[in-house]
Amino acid sequence: MSIKTNLKGRLRNTDLPTTHGLMPVFESITNSIHAIEDFGDVEQGKITLRILRSAQEDIQLQGRGKRGPAPSLDIWSFSITDNGIGFNDENMEAFETLDTEHKISRGCRGVGRLLWLKAFEYVEVTSVFEGDSEHKMLRTFRFNDTHGIHSSTTIAAPIDSSRETTVKLVGFDKKYQKNAPKTLPSISNSLFEHCLWYFVRDGSAPDIEVVDGDDSVSLFDIYDAHMESDAVVENLAIKSHSFSITHIKLREMRSKEHGLAFCASNRLVAEEPITNKVAGLFGRISDEHGDFTYSCYISSPYLDKKVRPERTGFSILETPKFQPKLFDNEELSMQEIREKILSQVSVFLNKYLQDNLKKGAERLNGFVSQKAPRYRYIAKKATETGFNVNPDIADKDLELALHKLWAEEEQQLLEDGHELLNLLKEGQKAEYEKRLPRYMERVTEMKMSDLADYVFHRRFIIDMFECAIQIGPDGKYANEDQIHELIMPMRVDSNDVKFDNMNLWLIDERLAFHYYLASDKTINSMPTINSSSALEPDILALNLFDNPHLMGENIGPELAKIIIIEIKKPMRDDAIAGHKKDPIEQSLNYLDEIRTGSVLWKGRPIPNADKIQGFCFILCDLTESVIKRCRIHGLKQTPDGMGYFGHNPEFDAYIEVSSFDRVLKSAKERNRAFFDKLGLPTT
Helix, strand or coil, rough: CCCCCCCHHHHCCCCCCHHCCCCCHHHHHHHHHHHHHHHHHHHEEEEEEEEEEECCCCCCCCCEEECCCCHCCEEEEEEEEEEECCCCCHHHHHHCCCCCCCCCCHHCCCCCHHHHHHHEEEEEEEEEEECCCEEEEEEEEEEEEECCEEEEEECCCCCCCCCCCEEEEECCCHHHHHCCCCCCHHHHHCCCCCCCHHHCCCCCCCCEEEEECCCEEEEEHHHHHHEECCCCEEEEECEEEEEEEEEEEEECCCCCCCEEEEECCCCCEEECCCCCCCCCCCCCCCEECCCEEEEEEEEEEHHHEEECCCCCEEEECCCCCCCCCCCCCCCCCHHHHHHHHHHHHHHHHHHHHHHHHHHHHHHHHHHHHHHHHHHHHCCCCCHHHCCCCCCCCCCHHHHHHHHHHHHHHHHHHHHCCCCCCCCHHHHCCCHHHHHHHHHHHHHHHHHHHHHHHHHHHHHHHHHHHHHHCCCCCCCCCHHHHHHHHHHHHHEEEECCCHHHCCCCHHCCCCHCCCCCECCCCCHHHHHCEEEECCCCEEEEECCCCCCHHHHHHCCHHHEEEEEEHHHHHHCCCCCCCCCCHHHHHHHHHHHHHHCCCCEEEEECCCCCCCCEEEEEEEECCCCHHCCCHHCCCCCCCCCCCCCCEEECCCCEEEEEECCHHHHHHHHHHHHHHHHHHHHCCCC
């Protein structure tokens, strides 16, 4: 007796992913459920799944002469025993014929037995069933990919035999075994999830027990532990197709995610997680009985028709296929099915998700207002269209999500802008004028968000500056390099660094405008100065204005400026005479070296470069030694008592010495109005 087809060829063309190693076992359990239903007594039905592990030498465990626990052994085979109708003549004939239409109304495709041979070496079947006479019959056979059905016998069963069928799947393939659950609890839970539909449907399920050595688990016990309320069933239509969805709340299944379970002909086919795909559905949710995991089981005649033969997926397009309106297309895509189902899921779970939605909104609003005001507009717009966030989301992930929405909105604005221009070019002035106000409103809101981001950046830099000038936990003050980097990155010039990375506005807003800027660079390396000096000003800014008068002999120098910024370590108190110890003298020396060389404008020397205006800004704390140097240089104290200023006629330079506290206070005052508008706190 043999299968009436090329069995090896069919096996090659049968797909079973390595992650679905237990699918043949679960299919056999489903067959047993059908066999019990066919006999007509589900309440008395009994199915036993035995996990059979490979033999192992005795192991001495910490001096005790005992065998190792069963879960530590590899699984070699499974046996499934039921008291269903068994392999009677009708069922045996169907088994001998691949692609049989026997039980096609149940979605049986006649290929489930092929899955057995994809993951197992061979199958042994023993079946005691009701015969044509009053005596029971005993049928045994083996099944493998080489001989098909062989070693078959059918005889009268012993008089005291009970109706019982055992299918033994032998020789679990290593590649499937590796990816399959291995312990009794994990196998039982996986089987329960696969068979859950039978427990919640009308008609219930037979008693199903999983046995591993001396231990066993009843799926009814798992059901009782995990199900505290009846399932809720809804019917809905998608196009002209009817669907049934069953809402289930599962308890104590911490490894299971919220998900959709697509079924075909009373069998679980595919599952997919829906965490973050429903507004407010993050992690575990709760009702009056405590935490639960949500599952939605979906069934439909459409899914029955579209299920693949191996029952590991559906022959349904992921996205809708374009069809001219002329055709009445009733084909569905997974996207259309999923969207309609998720809409119903959202309605069902709404009352359980309100707390999550509230916390998610607080998380989003707090992040935008305190850390990323640039996204205020985009967050508002996204929230209005259903965007929601996990309250536990990391700052990085939240910013990435908002940035993605921001980029999409910018692209849409660009496309809409081109479309508006085309309307104008095509003479559709009325339509252009109709759309323009809303477009400009969106553009303005986006640009205001950019401004908010810049203002927030200033607040952040001010806070960083305030921390940098305070004494640290180690009792020490920050080095001057840390403050320098905050104001301007070191060892770069204006050709190397972005404008946004310069924070010269901390000192003076006008310093943002310059022709050339160098930070911690030697004078002889600066392309705008022809000098051999190796001195390194902390920061040098050169302002040269693109004006034809600049090249004149008498007017040019007045339009240019050389700005020197010198930064010292907070609370440093060792200023003495000499250009290496006196910050004022040090700055004047830099100025002199630059003037002594020749300043270049577009590669040409500037006449009277030695008369270019000089400005020296010294940032340091007003320690006793610094105050003494200020007085020696003839500088006057500022009205607020937090700095000194004056003009040195010998070097024709304006000098301003500001304490770090004065710089901080001035920066806060200049930006206070902007901070207030954004609702940022000020001190």
